[in-house]
Amino acid sequence: MIIAIDIGTSNTRVATKNEGIIIDEPSVITYDTYTDSIIAVGKDAYKTIGKTPERVKAAFPIADGAVTALELVESMVRIFIGRVGKKKISMPKVITAVPGGITEVEKRAIVNAISSYGVRTVYLIESPKAAAIGAGLDILEGQGKLVADLGGGTADIAVLSLGGVSAGISVKKAGNDMDNNIVKYMKNKYHLSIGKQMAEKCKKSIGTVKMIGPDDTFVMKGRDFTRGLPKAVEVKKSELMPIYRKTMLEIIRGIVDVLENTPPELNGDLIKNGIVFTGGLSQIEGLKELVSDYIRNLKIKIAENPSDCVIKGIIGSAEYIKKVEKKTGHEINPLLAAY
Numbered sequence: 640m641i642i643a644i645d646i647g648t649s650n651t652r653v654a655t656k657n658e659g660i661i662i663d664e665p666s667v668i669t670y671d672t673y674t675d676s677i678i679a680v681g682k683d684a685y686k687t688i689g690k691t692p693e694r695v696k697a698a699f700p701i702a703d704g705a706v707t708a709l710e711l712v713e714s715m716v717r718i719f720i721g722r723v724g725k726k727k728i729s730m731p732k733v734i735t736a737v738p739g740g741i742t743e744v745e746k747r748a749i750v751n752a753i754s755s756y757g758v759r760t761v762y763l764i765e766s767p768k769a770a771a772i773g774a775g776l777d778i779l780e781g782q783g784k785l786v787a788d789l790g791g792g793t794a795d796i797a798v799l800s801l802g803g804v805s806a807g808i809s810v811k812k813a814g815n816d817m818d819n820n821i822v823k824y825m826k827n828k829y830h831l832s833i834g835k836q837m838a839e840k841c842k843k844s845i846g847t848v849k850m851i852g853p854d855d856t857f858v859m860k861g862r863d864f865t866r867g868l869p870k871a872v873e874v875k876k877s878e879l880m881p882i883y884r885k886t887m888l889e890i891i892r893g894i895v896d897v898l899e900n901t902p903p904e905l906n907g908d909l910i911k912n913g914i915v916f917t918g919g920l921s922q923i924e925g926l927k928e929l930v931s932d933y934i935r936n937l938k939i940k941i942a943e944n945p946s947d948c949v950i951k952g953i954i955g956s957a958e959y960i961k962k963v964e965k966k967t968g969h970e971i972n973p974l975l976a977a978y
């Protein structure tokens with residue numbers, strides 16, 4: 640039995656080959672700070688953010704793509720894996736995606752978090768590779784492919800060729816950075832305190848990095864922090880656009896950096912093949928238009944169901960496990976080592 644897990648900053652997804660995506664829930668865990676007992680994970684935990692009594696803490700245990708609270712990640716993963724097929728599975732093998740350019744210590748931390756639950760072997764794949772496979776790109780051929788996975792905590796950008804990363808960067812700014820900046824803006828401009836969930840809802844509703852279509856509005860509900868009373872403020876799409884754009888421009892700068900560091904032999908391929916965007920944030924309005932303003936002559940594609948590309952790609956990479964196990968040395972293999 641092989642289980643695929645994508646532990647994202649915002650969402651964790653679990654899948655198997657036969658059943659497809661089984662779990663797709665926020666990467667949140669709530670626990671009692673007095674007893675250290677876990678109260679809820681995923682959707683159930685997300686619903687209670689900001690509403691819990693003081694002794695209950697809600698944590699997003701993966702911040703900026705790095706493991707910050709190892710024990711909480713462990714608990715979260717154990718509960719999610721426990722939901723897969725209940726008792727049917729014994730000693731599963733797990734494949735998980737890790738950010739590009741991850742250190743050996745960070746790899747260990749993730750492997751430890753996963754292997755706490757009777758897991759036989761953990762295989763790792765770098766997330767841009769998984770994203771590319773999930774978007775239907777053949778990364779084993781010698782043609783360079785450019786992919787950018789825009790998630791909650793990171794924008795993972797890479798040029799892939801012959802199963803490896805030829806150039807890549809992990810920008811530590813993505814959807815969450817936009818939400819945090821909106822929270823700050825509402826506080827400074829309107830003295831309105833809003834939660835991160837409200838900010839995320841706003842981004843999904845009227846978030847744009849380049850104005851297209853009508854100037855829609857969104858009602859932000861929160862608390863007036865000078866008077867402490869509930870308050871609602873209507874904001875316009877055009878008003879918030881520069882905030883979303885600022886983060887996106889940093890990501891675009893990352894793409895330009897990667898292009899500049901790509902070996903010249905692969906540059907021609909990239910012009911031909913273009914860039915493919917994956918990840919939840921690639922659904923933000925105006926992405927294509929803004930990128931083409933800054934990077935001319937590059938074909939831009941947003942993958943179908945971009946949020947699912949990484950988990951689909953992890954499942955797709957399962958076929959390479961045998962190659963790792965046989966240690967067939969020189970053969971191309973997108974998986975990193977097994978642990």
Ligand SMILES: Nc1ncnc2c1ncn2[C@@H]1O[C@H](COP(=O)(O)OP(=O)(O)OP(=O)(O)O)[C@@H](O)[C@H]1O
Nearest residue numbers: 647648649650790791792793814918919920922923
């Ligand atoms: N329709 C949408 N418009 C704009 N942003 C969206 C939309 N849908 C999801 N997002 C944003 O995408 C981000 C989550 O994407 P995804 O699920 O790919 O991230 P993740 O895998 O959890 O994070 P990471 O890969 O950075 O660890 C969140 O910031 C979310 O608000």
Ligand SMILES: [Mg+2]
Nearest residue numbers: 647648790949
């Ligand atoms: Mg992700």
